[in-house]
Amino acid sequence: MTIDRRKFLHQSSALGAAAALGPSIYASTARAADEIEVGVLFSLTGGLSIVEKSLADATLMAIAEINAAGGVMGKMIKPVVEDGASDPKTYNEKASKLVIRDRVPTVFGSYTSASRKAVLPVFEKRRNMYFYPTYYEGFECSKNVVYTGAVPNQQLSNFIPWIIENLGKKKFFIVGSNYIYPREMAKVCKILIEQGGAEWVADEYLELGHSEWGAMVSKIKDSGCDVVLSNVVGSSVVAFYREFKNQGLTHDKLPICATVTSEIEIAAMGAEFAAGSYTSFPYFQAIDTENNKAFIDRYRSYVEDDTAVTHHALESSYFQVFLWKQAVEKAGEATPDAIREGVKGQVFEAPNGTVTIDPENLHAYLTPRIAQWGGDGQGTIIDEYPEPIQPLPYVAYGETGDNLFCKASGLDTSKL
């Protein structure tokens, strides 16, 4: 049996006229004039839900706060929440649903690079906008994504020179999980280590989720290194720090300097295993400003948990909604193209300080900070940049502030 497409369309529109189709299916066509719908796409189930649930909460909290203060141009923001289920394929389907059926002008979402890469074609093909809150490996230049997490130069360009000068370390052991983010981070590390006049003795990887660190830690012990630079991700972090201590290594002699270990991982491993180690992020829960303390209080009461921790990607999830709001107000309309133009150069006072969206590459200016972890699971900020620094997503390939690879006109591939 074949269905003639025109006849099918004709029949279904006739059905539509007869109001046989429920309003829920075509909700967006019945959208109230005083509402703007946006997509919120994180994993609410599956292995990544532990982190992504908190990102979704922070996004929804920001939307609730904006609505309570009168909304955007007098319109309420209505979140359409979808579950990516920790699966890139599901992410792609849900993104299509949000863009095509719900016709939202923007989606806030993704934690892993895998899920971002999975939805990217949807947003580029449909010319929609995606706001991505997580620190990531760079090497991406899309007109359809606003990146509000750190790129490698914002986590490492302060960190490596600081380790060499202030800790006096000269021999780096680079260790990471075996996928794109740690490998790209390692490239940037090596450039910076060599610039600083130090050396790296090893660059080793373990499978993502691997929890048997005996051999690796023993190698670290025998390598003669005096500092460990860790790009280890996820639950492996816990096993790594625990094994590190079990083999008798201490952070005062051989510190782990990490780019991914955040408040969440510290809570999961038990604070005593990380006490004395270092992490570099633009945001820590320990930032001692009124703005941040109020943010933590609001978040805790929003999720009804007095001990909830805040972290970098969560904070970005929160402030990027405000940047979006400002972009819509500047543009005067909530269409993807208007939002892209409107978000360029937007400034917002976020809990971590002033953030600005770079008009060329749509990444955020952020302030790099280094914290040392204490026995209570909180960091003490021991170094921070005086001002936010420019995001350079292609820094591993030689990008500098005067020689941008990624511009508003697109990626200059001749420079790669």
Added chain:
Amino acid sequence: MSEILFIGLSLSSILLLIALGLSITYGAMGVINMAHGELVMIGAYTAVMAGIYLGMNLFFALPLAFLMSGMVGLLIERLVIRRLYGRIIDTLLATWGVAILLQQAIRLEFGLAFFDIHIDGLGPGLQNMAVPAFLTQPFDFAGMTIQPYRSFIIVLTLLLTMLTWWLMYRTSIGMQVRAIMRNPQMAAACGIDVRRVSALTFAYGSGLAGVAGVLLAGFKTVQPDMGASVVVDGFLVVVVGGVGSLFGTLAAAGLLGQLNGSVAVLTNDILARAVVFGVVILLILWRPNGLFSFRSR
């Protein structure tokens, strides 16, 4: 050199710990228990909860986790597996389903999460078990650095292996188990209560999984899906060792652990994993029934 041996030995002991329970449930009873990893997970959660609510350290959590996982195992046997003996593919699917149910029960806090009731220590998050300080401080002994926690695992695994061997080969119930392994109908004809013995055997194997869970919780993240990766390693060891052979399981765990450890130290962990799987494939091609096997069932 001694260091490489020690790493291999500690890897072996963990493999053996996981495979020990499995070699009994799979080896002796012909049940492909996909929920074995979840029984390990329940053991780990028992340790976490015992720490939070009863203030118990790891040593008291060990027998508690043995009982807990053993009871859950007994329940699974009574409700599901009992009806599926002899249908090996069906047990695989059924126990896989049980595994998913158990995972979600922990993740949803037994369903209470729907009513906004939260239990500390459960839920989708990462948990950890505190390890007593004297087990994390390495010390020097006879020119070697001793890692107390790893050594503790090795010693306990050996004790459990000896206990299991004693139960299987020196007690009357062990003799009944071995009779059932060889030929259940004949064993029943000789007056052995096959159902009761099988249930007890399954509970014992599950209890061992619980003990493994407590020890793993000392250096691994405790989370609802921690069992999934564990069960693969367990089956690897049991299949290579030979189904139903305790000695085979011991030998296979030793072999694969040392292989993994030495390749990992000499090259890297990713290659080590590949080499282990390569060797397992070759071994199975060479001896389809495992290194030490006998004809049964």
